[in-house]
Amino acid sequence: MPDILIVEDDFRMRSLLGELLEKDGYTVNAAGDGMSAVTALREHSYDVVLTDLKIPLGDGMDVLACSNEVNSNTPVIVITAYATVSSAVEAMKKGAYDYIQKPFxxxxxxxxxxxxxxxRKLIDENIRLSAELKTCIGDEFVGISKGIAKTKKLVAKVAPFxxxxxxxxxxxxxxxxxxxxxHRLSKRSSEKFLPVNCASLTETLLEAELFGYEKGAxxxxxxxxxxLFxxxxxxxxxxxxxxxxxxxxQIKLxxxxxxxxxMRVGGVEPFEVDIRILAASNSD
Structure with missing residues (x-):
């Protein structure tokens, strides 16, 4: 379950936030001042940091700076009072994920x-895919042109979905x-990958190969x-x-x-199939 760091000097508010988040399934650690928060950030990796702007022994900006230094991928949510909304906006300019105003x-x-x-999960997934992409690109993609670089990014972007x-x-x-x-970078990577050249088959044969057929069709x-589907x-x-x-x-596709x-050729009842379709064309 995700780990959340709460930084709040008010004991009642800190307890309230902790109880609220724990009931929602999060693991919670709490700090009552800026110094304790910095120590916690350096000793443990958190999925999200929730910090008040006004805290003793530092402030929320110090917590944000430390979090960005330790792991810039960790979203930091700033808690602010009405009088410090401008400071919260400034925090977002410095990398905070968002802010929420008291009372909330x-x-x-x-x-x-x-x-x-x-x-955070999306960032971690992109990092993982980028690492996998670098691992397998050596076998397949060669080149450092802008076109190749763009293709690599697009592959990493669409593969997991x-x-x-x-x-x-x-x-x-x-x-x-x-x-x-x-396919290799997708969640279906352990299953089959099957290429079919649509230009090499007649209409009747392509339809029968893709959709199958009933006896007597x-x-x-x-x-x-x-x-094949x-x-x-x-x-x-x-x-x-x-x-x-x-x-x-194409209509059946x-x-x-x-x-x-x-629906198979000659069939009367459609049925579900679990596949991912990738297609290619040499024309617009």
Missing amino acids: DPDELLLLVKRAVDY DTTVLIQGETGSGKEMVARLI FTGATQQKKG EAIRGGTIFLDEINNASQSV LRVLQDGTI
Whole structure:
């Protein structure tokens, strides 16, 4: 569970904040002055710091400066009274995540802390992905051009989210390589990655391969066959040269993208599939 540091000199307020956050599932440590807060920050890593601006043996600005020095990724929320709102704004200019004004609504505070925790998780995830990206880029991406650098950043940005991605580029520019890297850095990395070249298959064959077919759906369909969308359940399918797929196939693909369901050729009932679709096109 996330660790929160509360810096507040008023015992009642400190206890109230601690109890409120602990009830919401957080681990809480508290300091009653600036010196104690600085010591706590240097001895332990916190997910969020919640500090009053007016505290003895220093002030909230000192706590903010120390937190930024020790770990600049830790969100610092400043608690302020009406008379010191301008100081809170100044704190935000110096890197504070946000501020909340006394007296505050407990639910408002909990929502702000949750946002800060989610923000910290997002930063940590980006750091992890960047590290993984650097580890595997040596095998696949070579180059230091602005284009390569931009591609690396985009891959790291879209990989963790289970969204459909369209990769555009000229033939031979490495679109499949980008798709494989997105899959490798995604939460589906332990599952299959399957590339399909839409330009190499006829409309009928591509539809049957992707969606499967029922027995008797067409001449020669002597038994039911699962399509690739079913076969790689949980994995990632890469549809290369998607622009060459027929309108009929693209309409069926739209259903997959919209509601995550497919229907086999000759079938009458759609059913859900669990896949991520990456696609590529050599034209706009």
